[in-house]
Amino acid sequence: MCAAEKPRVTRLIGQSMPTLEAADKATGRVEYMGDLTVPNMTHAKIVRSPFAHARITSIDASAARALPGVVCVFTRDELLADDDMETLYGFVYRDVPVVATDKVRHEGDIVAVVVAETENIAEEAVELVDVDYEELPSVMSVDAALEDGAIHVHDDFFPIAPELRPRAGTNICHEAQISKGDIVQGFAEADFIYEDSYSAPPVQHCALDRHAVIVDYEGDEITVWTNCQSPFPLQREIKRIFNKDARVIVPYVGGGFGSKSRDRIEVVITGAAKLAKRPVRYIMTQEETFQTFIRPAYQSWIKTGVKKDGTIVARHHVFTVDVGAYAISGARSANNTLKVATGPYNIPNAVVDCYAVYTNKPPSAPYRGLPTTQHTMSYETQLDRIAKDLGIDRLELRRMNLAREGDIHLTGDWLRNAHTHECLDQVTEAIGWDKPLAPSADGKIVRGRGVASTIKYTLTPPREMSENSAEVALGEDGIFEARFGTVNMGQGSDTTMAQITGDALGVGLDLLRLVHSDTGLTPVDSSTTASRSTYHMGNALVDASDKLKEQILAAAAPMLEQSADKLTMGDEGVTVDGDPGNGLSFDEIVRRNGGPFAAMGECVVGGTWKAPDGKEYPIASTFWTFASCAAEVEVDTETGLVRLVSAAASATTGTAINPHSIETQLEGGVGQEMGPTLFEQMVWSDEGQLMNPTLMDYPLPTMQTMPHYEPRFVEHPFDGGPFGAKGMGEIGAVIVPGAVLNAVNDATGVMFHEVPLLPYKVLEALDSRAGSEA
Amino acid sequence: MNVNVTINDKAEQRDVEPSVTLLEFVRDVLGLKGTKEYCHSGVCGACTVLMDGNAISACSTLAVQADGHDLLTVEGLGTPDDMHPIQQAFVDNFGLQCGYCTPGMVLLTKSLLDENPQPTREEIIRYMGSNICRCTGYAGILASVEAVVAQRGK
Numbered sequence: 001m002c003a004a005e006k007p008r009v010t011r012l013i014g015q016s017m018p019t020l021e022a023a024d025k026a027t028g029r030v031e032y033m034g035d036l037t038v039p040n041m042t043h044a045k046i047v048r049s050p051f052a053h054a055r056i057t058s059i060d061a062s063a064a065r066a067l068p069g070v071v072c073v074f075t076r077d078e079l080l081a082d083d084d085m086e087t088l089y090g091f092v093y094r095d096v097p098v099v100a101t102d103k104v105r106h107e108g109d110i111v112a113v114v115v116a117e118t119e120n121i122a123e124e125a126v127e128l129v130d131v132d133y134e135e136l137p138s139v140m141s142v143d144a145a146l147e148d149g150a151i152h153v154h155d156d157f158f159p160i161a162p163e164l165r166p167r168a169g170t171n172i173c174h175e176a177q178i179s180k181g182d183i184v185q186g187f188a189e190a191d192f193i194y195e196d197s198y199s200a201p202p203v204q205h206c207a208l209d210r211h212a213v214i215v216d217y218e219g220d221e222i223t224v225w226t227n228c229q230s231p232f233p234l235q236r237e238i239k240r241i242f243n244k245d246a247r248v249i250v251p252y253v254g255g256g257f258g259s260k261s262r263d264r265i266e267v268v269i270t271g272a273a274k275l276a277k278r279p280v281r282y283i284m285t286q287e288e289t290f291q292t293f294i295r296p297a298y299q300s301w302i303k304t305g306v307k308k309d310g311t312i313v314a315r316h317h318v319f320t321v322d323v324g325a326y327a328i329s330g331a332r333s334a335n336n337t338l339k340v341a342t343g344p345y346n347i348p349n350a351v352v353d354c355y356a357v358y359t360n361k362p363p364s365a366p367y368r369g370l371p372t373t374q375h376t377m378s379y380e381t382q383l384d385r386i387a388k389d390l391g392i393d394r395l396e397l398r399r400m401n402l403a404r405e406g407d408i409h410l411t412g413d414w415l416r417n418a419h420t421h422e423c424l425d426q427v428t429e430a431i432g433w434d435k436p437l438a439p440s441a442d443g444k445i446v447r448g449r450g451v452a453s454t455i456k457y458t459l460t461p462p463r464e465m466s467e468n469s470a471e472v473a474l475g476e477d478g479i480f481e482a483r484f485g486t487v488n489m490g491q492g493s494d495t496t497m498a499q500i501t502g503d504a505l506g507v508g509l510d511l512l513r514l515v516h517s518d519t520g521l522t523p524v525d526s527s528t529t530a531s532r533s534t535y536h537m538g539n540a541l542v543d544a545s546d547k548l549k550e551q552i553l554a555a556a557a558p559m560l561e562q563s564a565d566k567l568t569m570g571d572e573g574v575t576v577d578g579d580p581g582n583g584l585s586f587d588e589i590v591r592r593n594g595g596p597f598a599a600m601g602e603c604v605v606g607g608t609w610k611a612p613d614g615k616e617y618p619i620a621s622t623f624w625t626f627a628s629c630a631a632e633v634e635v636d637t638e639t640g641l642v643r644l645v646s647a648a649a650s651a652t653t654g655t656a657i658n659p660h661s662i663e664t665q666l667e668g669g670v671g672q673e674m675g676p677t678l679f680e681q682m683v684w685s686d687e688g689q690l691m692n693p694t695l696m697d698y699p700l701p702t703m704q705t706m707p708h709y710e711p712r713f714v715e716h717p718f719d720g721g722p723f724g725a726k727g728m729g730e731i732g733a734v735i736v737p738g739a740v741l742n743a744v745n746d747a748t749g750v751m752f753h754e755v756p757l758l759p760y761k762v763l764e765a766l767d768s769r770a771g772s773e774a
Numbered sequence: 775m776n777v778n779v780t781i782n783d784k785a786e787q788r789d790v791e792p793s794v795t796l797l798e799f800v801r802d803v804l805g806l807k808g809t810k811e812y813c814h815s816g817v818c819g820a821c822t823v824l825m826d827g828n829a830i831s832a833c834s835t836l837a838v839q840a841d842g843h844d845l846l847t848v849e850g851l852g853t854p855d856d857m858h859p860i861q862q863a864f865v866d867n868f869g870l871q872c873g874y875c876t877p878g879m880v881l882l883t884k885s886l887l888d889e890n891p892q893p894t895r896e897e898i899i900r901y902m903g904s905n906i907c908r909c910t911g912y913a914g915i916l917a918s919v920e921a922v923v924a925q926r927g928k
């Protein structure tokens with residue numbers, strides 16, 4: 001258990017408060033990576049591959065080096081000549097060259113770094129680096145990569161993470177299976193069997209704050225400023241590659257959504273900074289972000305066996321994820337979602353097969369719950385098809401199969417905080433499910449509603465371990481300082497942590513100072529991903545606060561000539577119970593103590609869980625978040641345009657630390673995911689060149705496409721969470737495509753098996769439906 | 775080339791290359807980093823500044839085009855301790871998350887309300903639809919603008 005179980009007073013938790021930094025942000029005072037500078041700084045630009053797959057035959061950077069103002073050019077020659085620099089890096093596979101050595105594996109792959117006195121000179125010098133390539137055949141899709149005789153993106157596999165299993169001699173960098181019960185038996189018992197295939201193309205996160213980094217290699221340790229979401233793993237990796245201590249500092253980040261969950265530029269810019277012997281800054285262009293990390297292409301095939309009454313008895317779900325040229329995040333994300341592929345339903349017999357496949361696309365990254373989003377789209381739209389076919393109400397079919405507290409999940413977990421029915425009830429009520437839809441005045445606009453429900457995991461180690469820690473200190477000024485590694489990328493983490501820490505200590509926000517995401521100042525944390533921070537960092541801060549409080553009360557006891565259990569901490573300092581006039585201020589306690597106080601806290605997760613039945617159950621996810629969405633759409637049958645009119649979303653959040661902040665996270669998730677559902681997709685030519693690398697031809701949701709939102713949450717405290725809280729940052733996005741596709745089916749009678757719902761595809765489908773009816 | 779501007783009520787004069795964009799001029803020459811960059815193609819609106827009261831994309835405007843004009847950036851609107859009512863509304867109504875689009879959004883709001891002090895919801899949506907926010911799904915932004923409108927309508 002992370003949190004001490006004792007009654008607590010909550011003053012801050014439960015308050016809807018704007019983020020602590022909101023005024024600084026509204027007035028433009030917050031500094032993001034692109035706003036930072038360091039003395040004597042140089043500027044880098046990257047020479048990138050124009051080809052999806054090619055062998056580098058020669059690199060001649062002499063003309064670039066000769067250009068006045070150029071400091072250095074970092075290429076494979078410098079990398080390979082330096083014995084104190086490892087060649088390959090990567091968190092789950094060691095498959096990424098620091099800078100391209102023999103081959104480039106995707107358009108935009110990093111071939112060289114030019115460092116110059118100004119960005120303009122660096123840009124000019126990039127054009128002077130002469131690279132000769134021998135173009136190689138490329139594989140631009142999973143299907144192509146799995147064909148017999150397909151070229152191999154990598155000749156060798158170097159898995160680091162033990163759970164990853166490549167298939168030698170193929171492009172499959174990971175395959176895995178999870179199962180429950182006996183599907184052969186399950187399908188034999190089924191009255192009906194349904195099989196469907198689904199797909200979703202790659203999209204880009206489009207976090208407005210582009211990836212950027214500053215590296216100072218000089219001094220005792222390498223200093224890296226970056227907007228990466230995982231500063232601690234990055235610090236360890238830089239230390240390993242360069243055999244030198246490193247400090248990673250992450251300022252406020254202007255949106256991550258998974259695109260910055262792992263690094264791609266920090267290591268190569270560190271190499272360039274070592275060569276330059278001066279600090280180097282690199283800021284990507286928007287086009288380069290499209291070549292750096294993308295949400296991968298996804299395909300699934302699912303087969304479901306049901307009884308006549310709608311009971312699901314068997315499920316086989318096979319999915320592929322296109323991890324792109326390097327398995328930086330893609331393989332592990334795919335593997336993690338094995339746990340949730342069958343959804344929030346109680347299915348006695350199930351098998352899920354996962355294949356993560358290398359291609360010559362840019363590396364993939366998580367994207368607000370990916371590919372749980374696509375799993376949800378698959379099983380939820382198939383459920384609507386089953387409901388229609390069996391003549392069972394769509395909500396009723398879900399209600400009879402939704403998992404409940406204590407049901408045994410696919411992973412063997414005893415499901416906790418599984419308020420699935422409440423989520424579904426909330427969204428259907430919020431959207432007015434039983435109210436008639438507005439009639440179509442002239443028959444052109446048709447309307448419909450749909451629902452989707454989901455289950456989401458968080459990153460969970462296979463064995464018991466502490467991967468999260470925090471420190472809380474009381475300084476001479478009488479102010480408490482909370483030090484934690486969570487990256488503030490707009491999700492409101494500083495505020496959440498302040499609310500938790502303040503209530504754990506019993507003091508108000510005026511007595512709190514926060515230090516975030518600096519490996520030199522904050523204790524280790526694995527990453528700010530997978531909706532994990534509220535739970536993990538929140539618990540670590542509660543643990544640290546409890547220990548600090550104990551220290552302070554023990555020190556104050558003799559000063560006040562009372563036993564520690566007769567003392568209370570509050571805004572005034574430490575006071576004697578029943579005698580509030582008798583107390584000491586915090587600065588006075590520190591002074592008399594002869595120095596400040598500090599305590600470390602941690603959050604230990606993993607292991608097993610003892611259920612009420614007395615048995616131990618596995619913990620495949622430290623907590624599960626359940627959610628539902630109800631969507632209402634309008635389809636213009638003349639233009640094929642689909643409009644998301646209204647979207648209700650509900651999630652099991654545990655205790656709501658900052659209720660309105662939760663609602664705005666849900667709105668943001670829904671609003672973001674409607675883009676890939678309705679109109680976003682990245683398109684490559686057959687030769688592997690991205691055809692829509694700018695916002696000119698890559699549309700994003702705007703206020704004009706915004707639906708009416710009805711955010712809700714189901715607030716039952718979760719045993720083990722900080723004050724009963726769980727994570728929910730991603731879940732709003734996960735539930736969107738399934739609900740929208742079901743709504744479009746309700747409106748038109750056409751069930752789409754892919755996104756985005758581009759108008760021409762909708763028209764084609766409507767036409768072919770009309771044709772088949774004629 | 776010589777560029778004379780009034781920016782945030784202050785006269786500034788600088789000699790710049792003709793190719794320098796207004797965004798580079800504001801951020802790098804004048805050091806006003808509140809104006810942000812993303813797409814560099816005039817689409818996202820992160821670099822929105824007001825020129826003679828009109829919202830423009832600084833990334834797609836040359837510094838020399840601003841010569842002789844009056845500019846307003848987010849720094850000129852208010853400070854954390856003394857926010858402009860529009861900025862206060864964005865704070866109070868959760869009109870921001872990561873905050874990267876916010877300088878552009880608050881200036882766009884100012885431009886809208888200077889032009890049309892009592893816009894309808896449809897007019898707000900059409901006008902504000904020109905800037906991109908990736909975090910909020912726009913609900914908090916719409917609520918912020920409507921809060922200012924309601925306040926002024928009193």
